Amino acid sequence: MRKIGPYSAEQVPSYDRLVAATTPARQLSLAPLSNLIAPACDAYDQASPDVHTRVAIALADGEKDALIDAFENRTAGMNRLLAAMTSSLPSRHADLCPYCTLDSNPDLDHYLPKEEFPEFALHGRNLIYICATCNRKKSKFYKAAPGGERLFIHPAFEPTSLQSVLSVTLKYRHRAVAAKYEIDINASISEAEKDQLKRHFNRLGLSQRYGTRAQNSLTALKEDLAQHDEATVRRTLDHKIQGSLVGEPINGWYTALYRAVDADREATVTWLLDD
Numbered sequence: 001m002r003k004i005g006p007y008s009a010e011q012v013p014s015y016d017r018l019v020a021a022t023t024p025a026r027q028l029s030l031a032p033l034s035n036l037i038a039p040a041c042d043a044y045d046q047a048s049p050d051v052h053t054r055v056a057i058a059l060a061d062g063e064k065d066a067l068i069d070a071f072e073n074r075t076a077g078m079n080r081l082l083a084a085m086t087s088s089l090p091s092r093h094a095d096l097c098p099y100c101t102l103d104s105n106p107d108l109d110h111y112l113p114k115e116e117f118p119e120f121a122l123h124g125r126n127l128i129y130i131c132a133t134c135n136r137k138k139s140k141f142y143k144a145a146p147g148g149e150r151l152f153i154h155p156a157f158e159p160t161s162l163q164s165v166l167s168v169t170l171k172y173r174h175r176a177v178a179a180k181y182e183i184d185i186n187a188s189i190s191e192a193e194k195d196q197l198k199r200h201f202n203r204l205g206l207s208q209r210y211g212t213r214a215q216n217s218l219t220a221l222k223e224d225l226a227q228h229d230e231a232t233v234r235r236t237l238d239h240k241i242q243g244s245l246v247g248e249p250i251n252g253w254y255t256a257l258y259r260a261v262d263a264d265r266e267a268t269v270t271w272l273l274d275d
């Protein structure tokens with residue numbers, strides 16, 4: 001998870017701009033829907049980030065199909081408009097999945113699924129570039145059953161906390177290490193925000209995904225440092241800890257991992273030196 005900052009307003013293409021960039025045949029069927037869809041998109045933005053309470057507007061089946069088809073068979077012009085959204089993000093983060101920060105973000109996900117809300121199939125702020133794993137796990141879900149709470153943070157509106165919200169517990173074994181990631185119960189954010197982050201974290205399997213990435217990273221470090229003396233190990237660890245503080249998302253798996261390493265530095269050094 002990370003702070004990416006919302007897309008800047010002028011970079012997000014409106015329904016009308018996306019329709020103008022589709023084929024002439026589709027423009028004929030989609031442009032007249034603007035008087036229904038543009039107000040729905042405005043209401044979506046005003047409700048943000050709690051867009052999960054929206055009720056789908058009434059559209060005929062043919063209109064729904066045309067909207068979804070225009071998205072699925074995008075023209076090059078539409079793709080250019082959509083790709084420009086990420087140009088407003090800091091360049092080092094623009095190609096990272098905002099849901100997990102583990103992987104790059106080739107998939108264009110509908111925050112509210114286009115099958116249920118076809119009116120937002122072509123709404124820039126409903127479209128988020130995310131990674132394939134998050135896309136598969138998120139699927140068509142957006143609110144919890146039966147409570148109806150919102151499941152995911154909404155990257156187009158809602159930066160994740162500037163506070164550290166991830167805690168990591170490291171358990172060193174002979175050659176292996178276990179890294180357990182959780183939402184920090186002591187994080188200085190409201191209980192409602194913690195609950196929101198927990199739903200996001202749990203539904204996307206981030207505990208397991210971060211834990212695996214951290215374990216592999218530390219095991220690789222141990223292999224790289226085998227045969228090196230204690231001074232080299234300590235110096236390398238210092239560099240890693242310092243490096244994790246520069247340019248990395250505060251709630252990325254890597255920064256959280258090295259906060260935990262720093263807090264338990266002697267145990268880490270002992271484990272790295274243990275052959």
Ligand SMILES: [Zn+2]
Pocket residue numbers: 097098099100101102103130131132133134135
């Ligand atoms: Zn992801």
